[in-house]
Amino acid sequence: MLVYDTAVERNPKVLKTCRQYLHWTQRSVFQGELSTAQYRALLHTLETVIDADYDSIVTYTARSPIMMETNTLGVALGGPGDIL
Amino acid sequence: MLVYDTAVERNPKVLKTCRQYLHWTQRSVFQGELSTAQYRALLHTLETVIDADYDSIVTYTARSPIMMETNTLGVALGGPGDIL
Numbered sequence: 001m002l003v004y005d006t007a008v009e010r011n012p013k014v015l016k017t018c019r020q021y022l023h024w025t026q027r028s029v030f031q032g033e034l035s036t037a038q039y040r041a042l043l044h045t046l047e048t049v050i051d052a053d054y055d056s057i058v059t060y061t062a063r064s065p066i067m068m069e070t071n072t073l074g075v076a077l078g079g080p081g082d083i084l
Numbered sequence: 085m086l087v088y089d090t091a092v093e094r095n096p097k098v099l100k101t102c103r104q105y106l107h108w109t110q111r112s113v114f115q116g117e118l119s120t121a122q123y124r125a126l127l128h129t130l131e132t133v134i135d136a137d138y139d140s141i142v143t144y145t146a147r148s149p150i151m152m153e154t155n156t157l158g159v160a161l162g163g164p165g166d167i168l
Contacts, residue, residue: 068146
């Protein structure tokens with residue numbers, strides 16, 4: 001689970017990076033299953049893309065998908081095949 | 085962890101409901117620790133507030149905070165004391 005809050009001018013790069021590793025869930029939210037190496041690569045790339053004094057990216061990681069329960073109210077938005 | 089994507093005109097009610105149970109993390113993201121009863125009450129109230137044909141709310145729940153690892157890149161936004 002990754003949520004971003006970045007300046008509009010940096011959004012395309014953040015989105016492009018996130019889409020390489022995760023699928024889009026909702027507005028500013030991505031999710032997916034990553035290996036430790038993939039997770040590190042994603043964070044490393046994002047660090048080079050964002051302005052750390054202004055932007056914010058928060059990730060939530062569970063060791064196993066079983067440990068994280070997801071619940072949707074209303075419309076289920078992004079799936080793996082959706083385009084942002 | 086709760087993320088919402090609701091129509092602008094319903095945002096104030098959604099925010100008010102979420103703030104009664106969780107603290108704001110970032111743009112459209114809230115988080116917090118809830119009992120099962122609190123969690124049910126929150127979802128029940130949100131169901132009465134949103135338009136299920138248009139809005140979307142997704143929650144991510146771990147059985148214990150220990151099972152969920154959080155990582156922040158850049159600015160750490162909302163804390164328990166922040167006002168949205």
